[in-house]
Amino acid sequence: MMLTRRIFTALMMSAAAMTPVAMTSPAAAQELTKITFVSPSASAINSFSIHTAIGEGFFADEGLEVTAQAINGSGAVLQALSSGQADFGRPGPGPLLAARGRGVDAVFIYNHAAKNNFGLVVPDASPVQTPAELKGTVIGTGSADGAEVGFARNVMTGSGLVDGTDYSFLTVGDGGPASAGLRSGEISAYSAAAADAAVLNHRGVAVRDITPPEFARFFGNGLVTMGDTIRDNPELVEKFVRAVYRGHMFALDEANREAVLNDMAMANPQESEDREFANSLLEAIMDRSVPTDLSHGYGYQPPEVWEEWQQVQIAGGELAEPLPDLTAAYTNEFTLKVNGSAK
Incomplete structure (x- = not known):
């Protein structure tokens, strides 16, 4: 936003040469829709909801076959999304706002790091x-x-x-x-x-x-797709978010810890060589995913914090001026639907 970071340098890849770091879930009588997810680091644990959803078959339940790939940094994730190399990704809110300021129609759809990571x-x-x-x-x-x-x-x-x-x-x-x-x-x-x-x-x-x-x-990295994906295929986005949410909830249940650690090891074996450290790291990352205010459930993005993030980007020079429509940078529609908070 892990464990033996001594191997991370070797695992980091450029956007032009992304390598899968996780395998798809088994089973599915129907033909699965193939999609690509990109993360800004080689860590599976940082994207634990994705890899749990893969390993436990939640994506397959939605008719999706997800290939997870690792690239270096939020900028590369947004580049992969905007160029059509990936369908979903996990960049930070600051880089996303900067990209939108350059005309990139990327949209936050799920707040994965609800507390700053x-x-x-x-x-x-x-x-x-x-x-x-x-x-x-x-x-x-x-x-x-x-x-x-x-x-x-x-x-x-x-x-x-x-x-x-x-x-x-x-x-x-x-x-x-x-x-x-x-x-x-x-x-x-x-x-x-x-x-x-x-x-x-x-x-x-x-x-x-x-x-x-x-x-x-100031929430951290979350799940993102392109605006045209939301407009052209909202059912796909809802399926993706539903599987992620199920993976998130499954991982937070202490009773499932061994299964989740196995999912992380399947996605990135080297990261999980030291099981004890992988577990402590998973706990730290999962803690950052729990909102301080659960009134809107998991995955919700507070609009007021998006306003603050925009001011930060302007103050830092990443944005020359406020976006024409900040609310176009994010949507809580799918999250509220799948977490049961939609009114």
Whole structure:
């Protein structure tokens, strides 16, 4: 937004050479509709609802055969969607708004990381206690245009600091490169997903999160498709969202933990080599998927937070001005229908 990130560098791929990281569900008397899902990292655990829905046959129940592929960053996910290489993806809200500002008709359809899945972390031994104390430093990111960049800029803006003037970003990658950057002092902080922080700690680079608590409301990566898919084939979108929701609920049930871990291992065996760590990582990622307000059920996107995300993008320069219609960037229609909250 995991486990042995030592293998992640080898697993990361460019948009032009995407490689499947999960297999389709068995069974289905009828001919299944083949669709492609792309995620911004090689981690299956970060997309646990997708891989649980694949492994437990929920997509097959909807008549869908899903191939999951991993590419590097939200920008690449949106490129794959807009070029027709993929049907659904999991980018961040900031990159999606920036893409819409360039005329890309991508639409959020399910809030997968209902609580912010990023944090600004520093080495445990660092004297830095607040984002404001990072003035004059370099902050590392996993990718140049991923959701973690917009998030970190948002946090720093909230502390009165300006990108390029008071601090700078450096794309260092994740896993080993991020560990090396923090150890060497090349970067003073790192904008990390919950999984990234867990990996750093697992690698012996103890980090702590200095993100102010008020930023938890900025939800993270979610499920996205193109506007023409919604207009031309709403039944497909509903089927996809229904299977994802079932996968989400199945995974959150503690009684299903072993089955879910097996699904994760099937999708990405190397990530799950250390079963204990994979389990702790899964717990951290799943916790970020639970909304602070459940009045609209799982997967719901608060419109007021979309407004805040847009202001963040404008303040950071990713958007020159407000979008003509911010509500076109997201829809709760399918989520409310499948989670039973539709009035």
